Amino acid sequence: MKKFSVIMVISAILQIAMIGYVFAGNNFRVSADPLAALELPIPENAVDKTYLGLTGTGTFRLPQVRAQVLLIEIFSMYCPICQAEAPVVNELFQLIEGNPDTRSKVKIIGIGAGNTPFEVDVFRKKYGIKFPMFADDNMLIRKAASEDIRTPTFVALKIEAGKIVSVLPAHVGKIKDANAFLKVLFPDNSPN
Amino acid sequence: MLYSRVAAKFFLMFAMALMFCLATAQLGAETQDPRIYNPGVLKPTGSGTKLKIGDPAPDFSLGDLTGSKISLEQFRGKKNVVLSFVPAAWTPVCSQQWPGYNIAKDLFEKNDAVLIGLSVDNIPTLYAWTRQMGDLWFPVVSDFWPHGAVSRQYGVLRPEGVSERALFVIDKNGIIRYIDVHDINVMPRLEDLMKELDKLQK
Numbered sequence: 001m002k003k004f005s006v007i008m009v010i011s012a013i014l015q016i017a018m019i020g021y022v023f024a025g026n027n028f029r030v031s032a033d034p035l036a037a038l039e040l041p042i043p044e045n046a047v048d049k050t051y052l053g054l055t056g057t058g059t060f061r062l063p064q065v066r067a068q069v070l071l072i073e074i075f076s077m078y079c080p081i082c083q084a085e086a087p088v089v090n091e092l093f094q095l096i097e098g099n100p101d102t103r104s105k106v107k108i109i110g111i112g113a114g115n116t117p118f119e120v121d122v123f124r125k126k127y128g129i130k131f132p133m134f135a136d137d138n139m140l141i142r143k144a145a146s147e148d149i150r151t152p153t154f155v156a157l158k159i160e161a162g163k164i165v166s167v168l169p170a171h172v173g174k175i176k177d178a179n180a181f182l183k184v185l186f187p188d189n190s191p192n
Numbered sequence: 193m194l195y196s197r198v199a200a201k202f203f204l205m206f207a208m209a210l211m212f213c214l215a216t217a218q219l220g221a222e223t224q225d226p227r228i229y230n231p232g233v234l235k236p237t238g239s240g241t242k243l244k245i246g247d248p249a250p251d252f253s254l255g256d257l258t259g260s261k262i263s264l265e266q267f268r269g270k271k272n273v274v275l276s277f278v279p280a281a282w283t284p285v286c287s288q289q290w291p292g293y294n295i296a297k298d299l300f301e302k303n304d305a306v307l308i309g310l311s312v313d314n315i316p317t318l319y320a321w322t323r324q325m326g327d328l329w330f331p332v333v334s335d336f337w338p339h340g341a342v343s344r345q346y347g348v349l350r351p352e353g354v355s356e357r358a359l360f361v362i363d364k365n366g367i368i369r370y371i372d373v374h375d376i377n378v379m380p381r382l383e384d385l386m387k388e389l390d391k392l393q394k
Contacts, residue, residue, distance in 0.1 A: 078288035078379065080325050083295060118383035119292070126295045 027146065028172055030155045032164040034144035036063055040111075040134045048132040052107060063162050067107040071185075074141060074153040077115050077123035082152045085174050086127035089152075092178035093131050102186065111136050113149055145170075156185060229282050236375040239356055241347030245369060249273075249362040252342040254310070254333035257319050262308060262331050264366065272305040272392050273362040274385065277343060279354040281313040281321035285379050286357070290332070291325045296382060300330075303389035305361075308333060312340045312355055348373060361388050 039059040043049050053066025062070060073089055075082040089108075096102045110133035112120040117135040124133050142149060154171040157164050168185075175181040243250075253263040267273050276293065278286040290309055293300075300307055307330040311318060314336040322332055335342045335355070343355035350356060359380060361370035370388040374380045 076288065077295070077382075078292035080288070080291040080294075083291060083326065114379070116381055116383060118386075119381070122296055122299070122382065 028153075028170055029146040030144050030167050030170050031146075032157070032167050035141075035155075035157065035167065036061060036164050038062060038140055038144065043132055045132075052109070052132060062157060063159050063164050065107055065109075065159065067159055068105040069107075070157045070159060071106060071108045072155045072157070073108065073110045074113050074149055074151055074155065075110055075123070076113050076151045077119040079151040081174060083123075083127070085152055086123075086129065088175055088178050090127065090129060092175065092181060093129075095178055095182050102182075106186075107131075109134065111141055113141055113151060114139050154181075227282060228284055228287050231280075231283055234376050236377065237356055237373055238350035238352065238376075239348050239373070241358075241371065241373060243347055243360075243368060243371065245371060247368050249275075249360065249366050249368050250342075250345040251366075252345065254335055254342060255315060256331040256333045257315060257322065258331075260331075262333050264362065267306060267364070268366050269364055272303060272364055272389065274300065274305055274307045274389070275310060275346070275358075275360040275362065276307060277310045277346070277348050277355040277358040277360075279311075279350070279357055279376055281311060281317050285377065286311075287321070287325075289357070289379060290322070290328060290330075292379075292382060293330065294326060294328050296386075297329045299382075299386055300389070303386070303393055304364075305389050305392075306330065310335050310342065310355070312336055312343060312349075312353065350376075359385055361385070361392070363392055 039061055042054050042057055042060050043052070049055070052060075054060050054064065062072075075085075089110075093108050096106050096108065108131040110120070110124075110129065110131065112123065112133060112135050114137060115123070115135050116137045120133050120135045123129070139149075150172055152173065154175060156168040158166045158168075171181075249264055251264045253261050253265075256262050264273060276289070278289060280286060293307055293309075309328070309330060309332040311332070312335045313321070315334045318332055318334055322328055340349040340353060340355060343349040346358070346360065348356040348358040357374045357376045357378075357380065359370070359372040359374070360368055363369050369392060370385075372380055372384070
């Protein structure tokens with residue numbers, strides 16, 4: 001029993017260390033302030049609007065999303081790795097939505113870096129993506145990043161009282177395994 | 193002796209904990225192919241096509257990656273044709289342009305159009321390069337030898353021996369209906385091409 005406890009303690013320490021490993025893309029960093037300033041159009045689609053907890057028309061900012069954690073997939077319709085990864089990200093979305101605890105706290109959006117709304121729509125329809133996706137044809141998201149963005153990149157924001165309180169180190173590249181990614185993101189299956 | 197037994201136990205526990213972590217997180221990083229060469233920012237265009245909208249499209253016959261010959265003539269009276277010239281394999285924008293078209297097959301089909309990808313690279317290079325794009329639904333042909341002959345015919349061979357990033361839309365009668373000799377550094381917008389294809393249906 002004692003041996004098992006020691007293993008679990010060491011494991012927990014390594015898990016924490018691995019969050020850094022998994023999310024770190026060398027020195028790549030994403031900053032909270034430029035992300036908070038990014039304006040996106042409020043979706044016309046009622047399902048997307050409800051999912052994000054938004055009302056009205058016009059634009060919104062990321063901290064306005066009704067979530068404790070907002071996971072952003074930065075992708076491109078033209079990126080073959082993002083295409084190959086789309087089913088895994090769909091699975092991640094299903095895992096989050098399938099658990100009442102994560103469903104109420106975590107939301108996912110996609111940002112099509114350098115893509116037009118038309119191109120994002122082609123990607124979304126092709127892979128039957130259920131979470132909201134936004135075009136960023138002027139690459140405004142680049143302002144939040146410390147260096148050029150490679151796709152796909154995953155960024156998780158913690159939101160409290162309409163503010164971004166922290167940005168987890170970005171995960172650059174495929175997540176490959178949705179279950180494993182979720183466990184690393186939320187070791188106790190809860191975003192808190 | 194006691195110390196070594198404790199150290200062995202600790203090492204065993206550490207190894208087990210590490211294995212537990214690895215088992216719960218089979219993760220890694222894979223993004224754009226690291227083999228892609230970055231040529232930097234190039235002169236936007238370096239040739240000057242004399243072809244105009246309304247001209248008959250020059251016919252050609254080039255080998256594709258399966259060893260078949262693809263000609264423009266074979267589509268005459270049957271399909272609209274989009275020619276997508278890309279400058280070079282293993283370069284940034286080119287390596288994404290065709291994968292983008294690869295997920296837009298239904299949009300081409302809706303407009304009764306086929307797509308032909310052309311590059312001045314040789315077949316083995318094109319084969320290796322396109323394998324990492326997934327299975328392409330459209331033929332990719334090599335304009336390698338005589339070097340860039342078809343690109344030259346279309347007026348899109350640049351002085352440095354690569355073609356422009358150019359799109360030609362050719363209708364079922366073999367007439368050029370759209371020419372976009374694009375900035376080589378920039379991805380042409382998919383909707384611009386689709387709008388031109390839509391026009392052919394009206």
